Amino acid sequence: xxxxxxxxxxxxxxxxxxxxxxxxxxxxxxxxxxxxxxxxxxxxxxxxxxxxxxxxxxxxxxxxxxx
Numbered sequence: 389x390x391x392x393x394x395x396x397x398x399x400x401x402x403x404x405x406x407x408x409x410x411x412x413x414x415x416x417x418x419x420x421x422x423x424x425x426x427x428x429x430x431x432x433x434x435x436x437x438x439x440x441x442x443x444x445x446x447x448x449x450x451x452x453x454x455x
Contacts, residue, residue: 393421400425404433408441415448422449429455 396414400407407425414423427435438452 394419395422395424396420397424397426399428400430400434400438401428402430402432402434404430404437407434407437411438411441411450415450422451424451424453426453426455 396417398410398414400410403410411423411425414420425438427438435452435454438450442448442450442452
């Protein structure tokens, strides 16, 4: 039997100030295996903050999808 994974999918738009905290809180939940962030064209540094977080936490399950 294949093991199941729980993914959290979250849309983000201009969340640069809080996105790191959000990522940390979601990944701290023991049942969460992966976080998919969907950026809807933020005009602030949201994407840059997420990419920096991904680089410094390469072993964590965070994926960014930019629209």
